[in-house]
Amino acid sequence: MGTTQLETVPEPKYWHLKTVLSEALDQDFAVGEVLPNERELAARFGVARATLRQALEQLELEGRLQRRRGVGTTVAPPRVGVAVGTAEHSWPGEGVDGWEPVDAAEGLAPAAVLKLLGVGVGVGVGVGVGTGVDGGGGLGGGLASDEPVHTVRRTRVAQGQAVAAELLYVPARSVPGLPAIEAPAGPARARAVLRELQRLVLDGQDRSVELGSARADDARELDRLPGAPVLLVTTRYFTAAGTAAVSVATYRADTCRLTFGDSGAVEITHEPRVAS
């Protein structure tokens, strides 16, 4: 890497340093290699520690670096492409795309989920852009807010790594055939709920992706610190009667790239890394 003094440039210093560091990573470091410590790096590049830290944060956001307690800062492998949009209209299941059922419980759903399930909402007026309709299409006239909802927890594993933790909310009325007595919780219960769900005819699904921070329990499952940046994928599953289930999946933002195929076409599976 050698000693490199930064020239004076109009863009923020940390930004220029980021570019310089990024090139150094390409040329002088291998994936998994531990970077010199902050003091040493700051000295090498002739910048303040604060500037260095900002540049390292950028590179972490871009998935170029990983910072782990007890290990230090390492060069990250390319992000894993994880297929999210599927061409086939399929209900959530087990083993599909690496999803494994972990647990299931019955209770009340959070307010935001009830809203997505269409509780007490007719066909509202969209607040977003486009042609969207807000919260409409709830199970044939709205779910009561005290109606029990099954919460199935699934984990998704890709390339040996837990990449996503999901909570799937299934109103009891979507799975009327579910036996009450059989396994009350655990993976067996989760499988039973998924099996019942698959009896319904799926009409379609929609999905949103946004930035979020990892909740404590998801963070544990994904081997991250609580509050780490994550990609939140919210999916609604529709039948003719309305929204039959809502999934909220938390994907690791550091190691994942979500891919959306179209009509089963080729998907982007390698690292675009275009914006750096």
Added chain:
Amino acid sequence: MGTTQLETVPEPKYWHLKTVLSEALDQDFAVGEVLPNERELAARFGVARATLRQALEQLELEGRLQRRRGVGTTVAPPRVGVAVGTAEHSWPGEGVDGWEPVDAAEGLAPAAVLKLLGVGVGVGVGVGVGTGVDGGGGLGGGLASDEPVHTVRRTRVAQGQAVAAELLYVPARSVPGLPAIEAPAGPARARAVLRELQRLVLDGQDRSVELGSARADDARELDRLPGAPVLLVTTRYFTAAGTAAVSVATYRADTCRLTFGDSGAVEITHEPRVAS
């Protein structure tokens, strides 16, 4: 908001504080309202400034707060749902979904884009998960790395706000009818490239979404600081001959939620805000 002392809890202190603050935002603050300064907030909640800052960062990641220089920390409005996946197979255009052509230039594409366009790559082996094929399908046998590429810049406006900045890469061979003389740059040139592109028959598209940091020029256009967290949406447009164009769009992660409809179904346009 009142003085609230935090109880001792097993989860990290900033995490618990985040939950408490989040409830306070719901109950005691209106959208756009400026929060008391850090010192005052830290005193109110009986926490150290560092803990408070971590909690505020979480809330910013989740889109609950906005921090702007010279304004301070304000309560953010709900994120805007922006449709990304379209059911109709349509080429990039102008005015569609709020996209406006800004500029166009001819030159060489970055290496990562050339890879997506299929330069020098046959049908490779996917490195990601799923059924993806890596980099294949380049314009009938691969683009030469020195082949000129038109770079069209578009901006997307939703609800009066610039929500995305896009670079659309169109290899010269995709638009053979483009007149060389007519407007060499600027919006007129951008429109001409888009018009020519629309002559081709679109076979399909695929898309990936990942976390990134805003490049200096995109940041300026999106009214953000360089390095702010953004959602990078990379789209490939296919014709029978292969990849005819590649789009790299930078979406504001603080104010946008990307929505993906399916068979023109209802889209999620309100704020799920489920994970907080």
